[in-house]
Amino acid sequence: MDAMARVEGALTTALSRMSGPGCPPRLAEAVRHAVFPGGSRLRPRLCLAVAAACGDDAPGLADATAAAIELLHCASLVHDDMPCFDNAEMRRGRASVHHAYGEPLALLVGDALIVVAFEQLARAGTAHPERIAPLLLMVGGSVGAPTGIIAGQAWECEDEINLSEYHQQKTGALFAAATMAGATAAGADPEAWRALGERLGEAYQVLDDIRDVAAKPEEIGKPTGQDRANDRPSAALQLGLAGAVRRLDELSAAAIAAIPDCPGQAALQAMIHQQVSSLLPKKLRRAA
């Protein structure tokens, strides 16, 4: 099965219990709206690719880990889109959760996604109990405070922002968790995979800045020009578009160089090339 099918299958499994007569039906519907159809599923595919490169001796656990990472990413999007933060009406080309279902349900959808992510890890981990705690701490650390997305987002509520912490926590941490947890799920040493995740997190941040400046809204499923409008730090605004693309190339090369020696090395390199290229705005893509 290819990685995308594994990711979608694992997400479907994770949400399958959230239906039936005991669950408020609009909550179940809003949760599905937050998760399906997805975006590029970059992080969970990366997680599975690393697990595969490490031998993937526990594919069920790798699937659950990938799903947990994507569910937590979706949770952060739902809460970040809410009126008290970005007040974004669109996400992935359609209404954001609060815009479609109201603020109360959007609040609960984010909460429910966080909980089900950890439940899913625990459920899949029963066959490998010694891997659960490390996995959970790795994934938890990448979303919580003081080192994860929630801490990153909270810098927006401070008078003075710590920019390097902001980017590392808000974007880099979950990428690093994706590679490291992929290795851990397969029983391998996670530290060897940290650098790859961190470089990719930086590359993705630059890519996101480029898309905000150079993509069309319909290409990325959300309004563009938000960084300038909200006076946010942006590599594309600081370095210019060409400079940002050069920076992206450097970071992608650094990420690829950071892949440890392993049987799946070539496949991982190809995947990273392909993903970075497919996420570039159409007009900036080069022939392969």
Place this chain on the structure above:
Amino acid sequence: MDAMARVEGALTTALSRMSGPGCPPRLAEAVRHAVFPGGSRLRPRLCLAVAAACGDDAPGLADATAAAIELLHCASLVHDDMPCFDNAEMRRGRASVHHAYGEPLALLVGDALIVVAFEQLARAGTAHPERIAPLLLMVGGSVGAPTGIIAGQAWECEDEINLSEYHQQKTGALFAAATMAGATAAGADPEAWRALGERLGEAYQVLDDIRDVAAKPEEIGKPTGQDRANDRPSAALQLGLAGAVRRLDELSAAAIAAIPDCPGQAALQAMIHQQVSSLLPKKLRRAA
């Protein structure tokens, strides 16, 4: 060490990493505001009491479990108080989190508390890896969807409310998790402790209804008369105050009768008597 001191110590430990230069300082402050000073700490004390009755062979894990349950309870209070739900300005006798720190931070505080609760369980469970998954699923099920607090709260967003699910999910589930997880943390069979938790959950629901009608706001640290004002179901309004107190007595007796035979049975009985009595509005308390 008495149970209250253990609970406060475990909560302090859980939040100790959420400070230092990497963590946005207002987030760290708002998280502490949500957790300290606490209320009655009913659920975590119950959890520790059951762990003690079961031999408490892993006190560090019992402490972390109790803390996780209280942190998840605090998270639900922070999010329920937000303007899109109860819009409550007061909690535990002072400003609610969003009233003191704004909506964006209140949203993030709830999220951070959910994550740190699971992290804490994982961290303490490394010495007992085979207990982590059952504990996590028990605690997760009591807060997530379809069986926990989040599902319960989401009934408020439906056109038709399922009242028995609403109460069981919103109040009962976390009490049942407190007793069952207390047993699990100590390596005992959780099923034997389910009935005690469920009965106590029902008793607490009635107690809460009584307090809303008969307590003074300064006694319970929040406005009273909310059930009538918001047209919420209430045992005190349906049965009258005397009827509700009789119902509470019945439920407390049923809870006490549900305590399994164990060395700590008498201590548990005494604790439940004492807690129910101490939470009754002053004018309704009887001499012991």
